[in-house]
C-alpha cells in the first residue's frame with residue numbers, strides 16, 4: 001500500500017502524483033489536466049495491491065475508477081465543445097474573407113482600402129457611408145484612368161448630336177463630362193456622396209459599347225436633407241464631447257435626395273410576367289422613352305421577345321444573354337423601372353447582386369408598399385425623375401450565407417443571397433416543431449421552438465414579419481427584425497436588433513427534422529442538422545424613388561395597403577360639455 005499517494009488526492013480525484021493542474025482561460029489546460037489525472041489514478045490503482053479482505057479499499061478503488069471515468073467524459077465533452085467553437089470561428093473567418101473578396105471584386109477597391117473602409121464606416125447606420133469612402137479614396141486613381149481613357153476616345157471618335165439635340169457619348173462629351181466630373185468630384189469631396197465608384201472601372205466602361213459609342217453611366221450625387229442644414233448643431237458625424245457635453249450623432253433617417261450630375265442615358269424596364277396590361281404599358285413606355293427621351297433601353301430576354309412579336313420597331317431594345325452579363329448590368333444602367341407589384345421590386349433587387357441603380361417602381365399589383373408610382377401618369381413621373389432631383393428611400397438588404405456541416409472541410413462555401421424583405425427559416429413540410437439555436441454576434445439569443453423564425457429588413461417589416469406579429473418599421477430605420485413564427489411559448493415577443501450585428505441560426509444535431517430557409521419567399525433551401533444560416537446587413541442597399549418622400553410614402557402605403565387603424569370616428573356629444 002502507498003497511503004501517502006492517496007493522501008495527496010483531493011475530493012474530486014485530482015491526485016498530485018506528479019501532475020500539476022494548470023488553469024487556463026480557454027479550458028484546454030483544464031482538459032489536459034483532467035486526462036492526466038485519470039492516468040494518474042489508473043497508475044495508482046495498478047501500483048496498489050488490493051487483497052480480498054480489504055473491502056473498503058476495493059470500494060474505494062471502484063469509487064476512484066468511477067471518478068476517473070467521469071473526469072474523462074468531462075474532458076472529452078469540453079474538448080469537443082472547444083473543437084466545435086474553433087470550427088465555427090474558422091468558418092466565420094472563411095466567410096468573412098470571401099465576403100471581402102466579393103465586395104472588393106464588385107467594387108474595384110484594393111484590400112487595404114477595404115479594411116480602412118470597414119473601420120471607418122462609423123455610425124451612420126445605413127451602410128451608405130461605405131459607398132462614399134472608397135469613392136473618395138479611389139478618386140485620384142480613377143481620375144487618372146478616366147482621363148487617359150477619355151483622351152484616347154476623344155481622338156478616335158467624332159462629335160455627334162442626336163435628333164433631339166442631346167449629346168451622345170462621343171468625342172466632345174467625354175472631354176466636357178470629364179471637366180464636369182472633375183468639378184463634381186471636387187464638389188462631392190466637399191459635400192456629398194457620389195455614384196462614381198460604380199463608374200470608375202475602366203474595364204466596365206470599355207464593355208459598354210453601343211453602336212460603336214461608349215455608353216457611360218450617369219453620375220449623380222446623394223445629399224441628406226435636414227432642417228438644421230445651416231446650423232452647426234446638426235453637423236456631427238459621430239458622438240461629440242464638446243466642452244464635456246455629450247451630443248448625439250447626426251440622424252441617419254433624414255430624407256435623401258438624388259441629384260443627377262449628368263443626364264441618365266440607359267434604363268432597364270423589368271415587368272411582372274403573365275399580365276396583358278403590364279405588357280401593353282411596357283410597349284408604350286419603351287416607345288415614349290426612346291422617342292421623347294432618346295434613352296437606351298434594356299429589358300429581360302422574355303420581354304424583348306414579346307416586344308418583337310408585336311413589332312419589329314422594337315429591335316433597338318437591348319437585353320442580356322447570360323448570368324455574366326446580368327452581373328455587369330449595374331455598370332450600364334442608370335435607372336431601373338419596375339412594372340408590377342412588390343414582388344417585381346423584389347425581383348428587380350434580386351437581379352443586382354452588388355450595387356443597385358435607383359429604382360422607379362410603378363404599381364400594377366393589388367398591394368403596393370414599395371410601388372408608390374401610379375402607372376396612368378407614367379410620363380409625368382418619369383419626366384420628373386429623369387430631370388431630378390428626386391427623393392429616395394435607401395432600403396437595406398440582408399446578406400445570407402448557408403453554411404453546410406457536410407462542407408466544413410471545403411474552402412468554397414455557397415454564394416451569399418441578398419434579400420430585400422426577409423429570410424425565413426421554418427419547418428417546411430415537417431410536422432415537428434423547429435428547433436433553431438440563435439446567436440447574435442457571440443451571444444446566445446434563444447432557441448426557437450415553433451413554426452420558424454423570420455429575419456427581416458425594415459422594408460420587409462410590412463410583409464411576412466407583420467403577419468407573424470412583428471412591428472411595422474419605417475424603411476429608413478437601420479435594424480434587423482427578429483420575429484418568431486407561431487412560437488410555442490407565451491413569452492416570445494419579436495425583437496428589433498441593431499443593423500451592425502451578425503445573426504446565426506443553427507440547426508442543432510439533435511433536431512428532430514431539417515429546417516427550410518427561403519429568401520424573399522423564394523429559393524427554398526434545406527438546412528440539415530449541423531447546418532447554419534448566417535445573416536448580416538449587406539453593403540448594397542436598394543435605392544427606390546419616392547413619390548413624395550420616404551415618410552409620406554410609408555404612411556400612405558400602410559393607410560392604403562393595410563387600412564391601418566381605420567375606424568369610424570366616434571361621434572361628439574350633442575350637448576356641448578361644460579368646461
Ligand SMILES: NC(=O)c1ccc[n+]([C@@H]2O[C@H](COP(=O)([O-])OP(=O)(O)OC[C@H]3O[C@@H](n4cnc5c(N)ncnc54)[C@H](O)[C@@H]3O)[C@@H](O)[C@H]2O)c1
Pocket residue numbers: 341342343344346365367368369370421422459460461462463464465467519520521
Ligand atoms: N403570411 C404572409 O403574410 C406571407 C407568407 C409568405 C410570404 N409572404 C411575403 O411575400 C413576399 C414575397 O412577395 P411576392 O410578391 O414575391 O409573393 P406573392 O405574389 O405571394 O405576394 C405576397 C404578398 O406580399 C406583399 N408584399 C411583398 N413585399 C412586401 C412588403 N415589403 N411590404 C408589404 N407587403 C409586401 C405583396 O404585395 C403580396 O401581396 C415575401 O418576401 C414575404 O414577405 C407573406
Ligand SMILES: Nc1ncnc2c1ncn2[C@@H]1O[C@H](COP(=O)(O)OP(=O)(O)OP(=O)(O)O)[C@@H](O)[C@H]1O
Pocket residue numbers: 270271272273300340341342343344345346347364365366367368
Ligand atoms: N420580371 C420577373 N420575372 C419573373 N418573375 C417575376 C418578375 N417580376 C415579378 N415576378 C414574380 O411574379 C410574382 C408576382 O409579382 P408581383 O407581386 O409584382 O405582382 P402581383 O402578385 O400582381 O402583385 P400583388 O402581390 O401586389 O398583387 C412574384 O412572385 C414575383 O416574384
